[in-house]
Amino acid sequence: MTETSAPAPAPTAQPELDRARRLVTEIPGPRSIALMARKTAAVASGVGTTMPVFAAHAGGGLVEDVDGNVLIDLGSGIAVTTVGSSAPRVVAAVQEQAAAFTHTCFMVTPYEGYVAVAEQLNRLTPGDHDKRSVLFNSGAEAVENAVKIARHHTGRQAVVVFDHAYHGRTNLTMAMTAKSMPYKHGFGPFAAEVYRAPLSYPYRDGDLDGADAAARAIDVIEKQVGAANLAAVVIEPIQGEGGFIVPAEGFLAGLVDWCRANGVVFVADEVQSGFARTGAMFACDHEDVVPDLIVTAKGIAGGLPLSAVTGRAEMMDAVHAGGLGGTYGGNPLACAAALAVIETIEADGLVARAGAIEDLVVARLGTIAARDSRIGEIRGRGAMLAVELVVADTDAPDPALAREIAARCHAEGVIVLTCGTYGNVLRFLPPLSITDAQLHEAFDVVEAALAGIAR
Known part of the structure; x- marks a missing residue:
């Protein structure tokens, strides 16, 4: 039996908790x-x-x-x-999957749940182009693999990120992250070929609109990196750790247009902003921005470790067999949870x-x-x-x-x-x-x- 063959179990009640805040001791007790x-x-x-x-x-x-x-x-x-x-749907799906099997490693003995999650990601993410997905464990791991895919596809090395960015705690993603404390301090040296451009920050940008902010960023990129050297532009459509900064309208679109014109892969890091969080399935949807690669995690699996890179088929399929993966990537319990999360978002x-x-x-x-x-x-x-x-x-x-x-x-x-x-x-x-x-x-x-x- 696989976790997607049988009808989904009926939802059960949420754990019994009072419907309001209750303090019985001082905090902490x-x-x-x-x-x-x-x-x-x-x-x-x-x-x-x-x-x-x-x-x-x-x-x-x-x-x-x-x-x-x-x-x-x-x-x-x-x-x-x-x-x-x-x-409820997540609990029921995980319980059912745990009774079937907890791990085989998709790269050894594959299973339907991984394929089903990839199909749903290909359906739900922005754009109607042909897509492929690959599953990992954490947001940082997925961001790092998005960079790998972009570099392999383009044959270039440089990566551009933005002021106030947060992309993770691995060596590469620390280099991509802007804030020193607590994320980077004392942990260098960091990965090379990572460059930083100015973000659109409307509260602190004065009268600079989105198009002009994009032009400012592109000017820095062209002068300091050069399009011919650039594999990817990686950006959070709404920044997370950097302060929930929403770029001015037109900023993301301006970057996408420049990337398309110069053969640069546009990567949307939607680890925090994805899966219905922003009032759209993905934050990119608010401005009809279609990324080449989109990175998801956090809300994808209701609390179980799962992340993904989804992108244009020709980019995703450019990597040789064995070049992507990991022992736990797309764990069957997490895949069952993700399918239940998607069902819950849509049904409710x-x-x-x-x-x-x-x-x-x-x-x-x-x-x-x-x-x-x-x-x-x-x-x-x-x-x-x-x-x-x-x-x-x-x-x-x-x-x-x-x-x-x-x-x-x-x-x-x-x-x-x-x-x-x-x-x-x-x-x-x-x-x-x-x-x-x-x-x-x-x-x-x-x-x-x-x-x-x-x-």
């Missing part, structure tokens, strides 16, 4: 404190944690810790549990739900911003939203304010994350299964946290 002591003694100190609590259960938009506190989740495990933690209308979340959250944030000039900008799309925090009545970044708001939210049982080159951005990534009531309660806490901090 005694059991979390004890576990943190064990973590300190057993786990390398280079592995940090955002929250001071340890999870015991999670479902939908809620996380219950080991002390019985129920927290509202505005992080989704960094955009991973997009369909909700322990989503989660693309539209992301748009509804945007409307609710932007309205709440707009009300706060109208009376507090420390919110410099509200930005993002769908359920990938952020506020850039600044010193009152200026545009000077205020990372201390971001840290303090996050800490206050954590103490009140709301999971929020920070990001940004300057560390001054609060980002909101709720699962698409979160309820409106949970969102309103969470943003009541965010609003109170900001109001309670002196200007």
Whole structure:
């Protein structure tokens, strides 16, 4: 039996959690404190944690810790549990697959689930051209393989990335990532032939529109790299760790046009922005941008490790047999989960739900911003939203304010994350299964946290 031959099991209920935030101890509670002591003694100190609590259960938009506190989740495990933690179809599919087999290695004894995921990726990603897909484990691994494919296809070596970019923690992807701390500091030397161009950053670009920002970036690329040397331009259509920066309209399209004219592979890193997160299946869809290669991970498999590169058949098939792959790439459990995630997104209308979340959250944030000039900008799309925090009545970044708001939210049982080159951005990534009531309660806490901090 294969995981795709039989009808999908009927969805079961989400794990039973209260439908609202509940605090029964201070955050952290005694059991979390004890576990943190064990973590300190057993786990390398280079592995940090955002929250001071340890999870015991999670479902939908809620996380219950080991002390019985129920927290509202505005992080989704960094955009991973997009369909909700322990989503019913995902749980059922993984259980069924685990009973069949957990691993054979697709490169040794292939299985239908891998093929089915590739078929779905080829169907769902932007563009109606002939496509192929290859599966990996992490976003960084997929980005690195996208660069391999682009280099092999073009016979060129150079790669261009952008200011504020984040692409991963491997040696190549650290070179591609812009921010030093904590991602790069002390880990060099890094991979060669990686160059950086200016991004469109509307909040800090003055009156520069998307087309002009693209021209500025292209001028740097042509002068410092040269199109004849360039294999790929790699960009997040909406930046993640860099601060949820949405480039001005026309920026991505201008880059794509230049790449097409110069035989350069345009790679969209949609690790964080893909799979319904932005109110479209992929962030590129908002501007009708069709990448040559698209990288996906995070929300693809409901919490199981899976990533992919999907792209034009002639590029993907240029690599020799054995040149792509890995022992665990496209693990059968992760493939079963991914198929269930896609079914859930489509059956439950989660693309539209992301748009509804945007409307609710932007309205709440707009009300706060109208009376507090420390919110410099509200930005993002769908359920990938952020506020850039600044010193009152200026545009000077205020990372201390971001840290303090996050800490206050954590103490009140709301999971929020920070990001940004300057560390001054609060980002909101709720699962698409979160309820409106949970969102309103969470943003009541965010609003109170900001109001309670002196200007």
